[in-house]
Amino acid sequence: xxxxxxxxxxxxxxxxxxxxxxxxxxxxxxxxxxxxxxxxxxxxxxxxxxxxxxxxxxxxxxxxxxxxxxxxxxxxxxxxxxxxxxxxxxxxxxxxxxxxxxxxxxxxxxxxxxxxxxxxxxxxxxxxxxxxxxxxxxxxxxxxxxxxxxxxxxxxxxxxxxxxxxxxxxxxxxxxxxxxxxxxxxxxxxxxxxxxxxxxxxxxxxxxxxxxxxxxxxxxxxxxxxxxxxxxxxxxxxxxxxxxxxxxxxxxxxxxxxxxxxxxxxxxxxxxxxxxxxxxxxxxxxxxxxxxxxxxxxxxxxxxxxxxxxxx
Amino acid sequence: xxxxxxxxxxxxxxxxxxxxxxxxxxxxxxxxxxxxxxxxxxxxxxxxxxxxxxxxxxxxxxxxxxxxxxxxxxxxxxxxxxxxxxxxxxxxxxxxxxxxxxxxxxxxxxxxxxxxxxxxxxxxxxxxxxxxxxxxxxxxxxxxxxxxxxxxxxxxxxxxxxxxxxxxxxxxxxxxxxxxxxxxxxxxxxxxxxxxxxxxxxxxxxxxxxxxxxxxxxxxxxxxxxxxxxxxxxxxxxxxxxxxxxxxxxxxxxxxxxxxxxxxxxxxxxxxxxxxxxxxxxxxxxxxxxxxxxxxxxxxxxxxxxxxxxxxxxxxxxxxxxxxxxxxxxxxxxxxxxxxxxxxxxxxxxxxxxxxxxxxxxxx
Numbered sequence: 001x002x003x004x005x006x007x008x009x010x011x012x013x014x015x016x017x018x019x020x021x022x023x024x025x026x027x028x029x030x031x032x033x034x035x036x037x038x039x040x041x042x043x044x045x046x047x048x049x050x051x052x053x054x055x056x057x058x059x060x061x062x063x064x065x066x067x068x069x070x071x072x073x074x075x076x077x078x079x080x081x082x083x084x085x086x087x088x089x090x091x092x093x094x095x096x097x098x099x100x101x102x103x104x105x106x107x108x109x110x111x112x113x114x115x116x117x118x119x120x121x122x123x124x125x126x127x128x129x130x131x132x133x134x135x136x137x138x139x140x141x142x143x144x145x146x147x148x149x150x151x152x153x154x155x156x157x158x159x160x161x162x163x164x165x166x167x168x169x170x171x172x173x174x175x176x177x178x179x180x181x182x183x184x185x186x187x188x189x190x191x192x193x194x195x196x197x198x199x200x201x202x203x204x205x206x207x208x209x210x211x212x213x214x215x216x217x218x219x220x221x222x223x224x225x226x227x228x229x230x231x232x233x234x235x236x237x238x239x240x241x242x243x244x245x246x247x248x249x250x251x252x253x254x255x256x257x258x259x260x261x262x263x264x265x266x267x268x269x270x271x272x273x274x275x276x277x278x279x280x281x282x283x284x285x286x287x288x289x290x291x292x293x294x295x296x297x298x299x300x301x302x303x304x305x306x307x308x309x310x311x312x
Numbered sequence: 313x314x315x316x317x318x319x320x321x322x323x324x325x326x327x328x329x330x331x332x333x334x335x336x337x338x339x340x341x342x343x344x345x346x347x348x349x350x351x352x353x354x355x356x357x358x359x360x361x362x363x364x365x366x367x368x369x370x371x372x373x374x375x376x377x378x379x380x381x382x383x384x385x386x387x388x389x390x391x392x393x394x395x396x397x398x399x400x401x402x403x404x405x406x407x408x409x410x411x412x413x414x415x416x417x418x419x420x421x422x423x424x425x426x427x428x429x430x431x432x433x434x435x436x437x438x439x440x441x442x443x444x445x446x447x448x449x450x451x452x453x454x455x456x457x458x459x460x461x462x463x464x465x466x467x468x469x470x471x472x473x474x475x476x477x478x479x480x481x482x483x484x485x486x487x488x489x490x491x492x493x494x495x496x497x498x499x500x501x502x503x504x505x506x507x508x509x510x511x512x513x514x515x516x517x518x519x520x521x522x523x524x525x526x527x528x529x530x531x532x533x534x535x536x537x538x539x540x541x542x543x544x545x546x547x548x549x550x551x552x553x554x555x556x557x558x559x560x561x562x563x564x565x566x567x568x569x570x571x572x573x574x575x576x577x578x579x580x581x582x583x584x585x586x587x588x589x590x591x592x593x594x595x596x597x598x599x600x601x602x603x604x605x606x607x608x609x610x611x612x613x614x615x616x617x618x619x620x621x622x623x624x625x626x627x628x629x630x631x632x633x634x635x636x637x638x639x640x641x642x643x644x645x646x647x648x649x650x651x652x653x654x655x656x657x658x659x660x661x662x663x664x665x666x667x668x669x670x671x672x673x674x675x676x
Contacts, residue, residue: 026344026545027538086338087547090529146497147486174585181496187382190585236585240615241472241604243465244586260590260675261469262605276610300493302482303472306612311492 001056002031004100008060009036011067019061020045022098023081029095034061035076045076059100146182151217152312153297161231161292164197168268170247170257171195172236177298192236192244193284193296194257196268199230205269206232206283214285214297223285223297232270233286233296240264240277242303257281278306341549346532348544349552352426353530355419357556358563360518362412365564366450367511369405377457379503381496384459385581392576403571409451411567413596416447424654427642428531434634436524439517441631446514453506455594456499464582465591467494467502473604473619476612481620493584534642590675592668599664602671 007019017038025032034053037045048063048070055062063070084092111117158175173195176188198206206212207227214222225232234257238245243261250256250265253273257266264275271280285297300312317325328334345353376395378387391398420440423429429437456467471494475485490497532541546552579589593601600623603609609618637650644651 027346027542082338082342085335087342087344088339088526089344090527144487146490147483149491177584179495181381181491184381184496190583190587192585241469243469243591261592262601263671276604276607276614278610278612278615302475304476304612304615 002097003034003050003053003056003061004059005098006100007057009034009038009063010060011063011065011070013066016063016067016070021076023047024084024092024096026087026089026092029089029092031096031098036063036070036073037076046070046073047076048073149312151299151310153216153222155287155295156298157293157295158193158195158233159294161195161197161288161294164195164231167197167199168202169196169255170234170268172247173233173294191298193298194234194236194245194247194281195286195294196232196234197230198232198268202269203227203230203232205267205271212283214299223287225283225285229286229288231286231288231294233284233294234270234281235284235300237282237300237303238264238277239279239282239301239303240275245281278304279308282308341547341553343526343530343548344545345530345548345552346545347536347541348546349548349555350533351555351559352422353552354556354559355415355422356525357553358559359412359415359419361560362408362415362563362567363514363518365567366405366408366412369401369408370507372401373405374507379457379499381459381499381582384457384499385578388458388460389578392578399575400571403575404567406576407567407570407574409454410570410594410596411563412447413451415563416444420444421654421658424650425644426531426534427644427647427650429634430637430640430642431634433525433528433531436521436528437634438631439521439524441627443514443517443521445627446510446517450506450510450514451594451596453502453510456494456502457506458576458578459499459582460578461580461582461586461589462578462592464494464584465586465589466593466597467498469591469601470593470597471498473615476616477620478616494582531642534644590672592672595665598668599661602664602668605671 003019003022005019005022008015009017009019017036019034020037021035022031023033023035024030031050033047033049035045036048048065052064052073053061054064065073084096156175156177158173164171171194172192174190174192177191178186179189180186196202207225209227211227212225214224216222236244238259238261240259240262243259245257245259245264245266248256248258250258253265253267255268256273257268257270258264259275259277262276264277265273266277266281267273269280270283282299282301284299287295289295298312299310302309302311324333373391376387376391376398378384388402391402393399423437423440452467452470456463471485471489474488475481477484486492488498488501489495490501536544580587592598600619603622604615604618606618609615637647639647641647
């Protein structure tokens with residue numbers, strides 16, 4: 001039991017005063033000293049270690065010392081202490097039971113029905129749910145509005161095949177694409193694709209002996225790349241994580257498509273030669289006019305997946 | 313001093329009478345630091361300081377910055393080239409973000425090595441991990457705002473990585489981008505996240521972090537008997553605060569110097585054609601970037617493994633740490649697994665970062 005504040009303090013011979021303060025050890029959280037003051041000790045307050053306390057009763061503390069011995073204990077130097085209200089020691093209050101009893105405040109008449117309090121607590125939560133639930137769908141729909149834009153199946157002129165001089169060499173075509181996003185004015189962005197005048201061997205690698213069909217979102221056939229048309233166009237987006245790749249010389253592999261981001265390497269036929277890419281480069285629908293003008297459908301596919309998933 | 317209170321004393325007394333200011337202040341400052349103040353304990357305060365400075369510089373940047381695809385770049389260039397000291401505030405904000413990441417690493421390492429995440433400080437640790445996520449989120453979203461090529465491509469790749477999360481990945485990526493590809497909607501979303509959602513979350517969680525920390529109390533050193541610790545104990549004020557202030561000053565000086573020496577320079581305006589630019593994330597994401605170049609993380613599953621599963625598992629491990637590691641032993645030299653684990657993680661991050669930098673040379 002901890003000595004209570006205001007407890008009478010008795011020495012072996014007589015009562016000497018009361019516990020005016022207690023001192024707590026900040027590490028162990030135990031009461032280390034009592035401060036004895038009041039009538040018997042005069043106005044002086046002395047610091048008595050708990051080791052000198054023989055017994056602690058509900059309202060009294062019995063010391064081992066006699067009243068004359070008491071004067072040997074040091075006087076309290078108040079400015080060497082702070083009160084527990086002025087210091088933050090974790091869980092200190094949990095260990096302290098030095099207040100003599102509890103201080104009570106009456107519960108108002110209307111608050112004495114516990115059932116009703118529980119009801120109101122639950123009701124508050126119910127109101128919260130009633131507010132939040134009807135909002136959930138509108139808020140989600142509000143935020144989701146631009147997420148699933150329709151696919152863009154327009155043909156786009158990107159340049160003339162006349163600029164391609166050599167077979168099986170990646171040639172970058174840069175072009176402007178008009179974009180109209182939500183409320184924004186129509187703007188132009190720079191994009192690029194890689195076009196190849198492909199040899200029969202490379203065509204075989206791209207088409208694997210079959211014409212290549214392209215569909216719209218509903219599955220309707222948009223276009224078929226004929227396997228004997230010698231022009232192949234690859235989306236400029238690396239199928240690994242969507243960076244832009246380049247046509248570069250490689251010490252061992254010769255001329256290749258190389259993505260500088262994560263070093264995926266593809267051959268002219270788009271096949272992955274090295275690096276982390278999960279699939280070949282993405283061929284796009286291409287049509288070449290008699291005068292050499294190249295048109296494409298500027299599709300984009302999700303990067304990082306084994307299967308082609310069209311997103312634009 | 314003739315006993316008459318001055319006007320300021322009267323005002324303080326007025327406020328104190330109503331809100332208990334003095335007790336509150338005393339409680340804030342009189343927090344015993346077991347074993348005494350140390351330079352090792354400055355990181356938390358320094359982080360708070362960096363955050364406040366990021367908030368101040370961030371608010372100032374918003375006076376000119378316009379978060380729209382057709383003005384973001386121009387308004388950022390305007391801040392850099394036209395507005396008086398705009399270059400400095402922007403560069404401070406930029407380098408401040410790096411300082412934040414470094415300090416988060418230092419803070420987490422200190423707590424980890426000192427075993428301060430253990431009982432009864434599990435909640436402090438968990439909230440701290442959430443704060444770590446928020447700091448990373450700040451870095452990622454803020455990076456897009458200048459709307460230059462660096463910004464655009466870091467976001468493109470970053471969101472593609474998120475897309476690899478099973479089941480919800482596609483939804484998350486589209487939700488964040490506000491469409492299939494980065495554009496105005498992405499910029500709007502990143503802006504709101506960067507200037508509203510994350511700051512609010514950070515302030516709330518940082519408050520909770522400090523509250524939990526104060527409730528649990530500082531852990532103190534991992535060595536020494538309780539008598540030794542008691543003999544060396546002092547209060548948060550003044551010795552620890554002094555050390556914190558010196559550290560803040562040093563960090564402030566370093567960030568300012570970096571802003572002067574290496575002010576922010578934008579690349580070309582963002583567009584889906586990278587041109588000659590080789591996309592790369594900010595340095596603190598470089599190790600992850602380099603990791604994804606590894607052959608074992610190739611292909612769809614490999615990518616999920618490297619980009620989602622591995623970092624996710626690492627974060628889960630950190631979160632579970634205080635519940636797995638229940639031994640009360642805090643001395644790092646008696647926790648060989650923890651020590652070796654920390655060294656391996658740090659060396660791997662350093663190695664991958666350095667190799668990413670070395671790799672740059674072979675790309676032109």
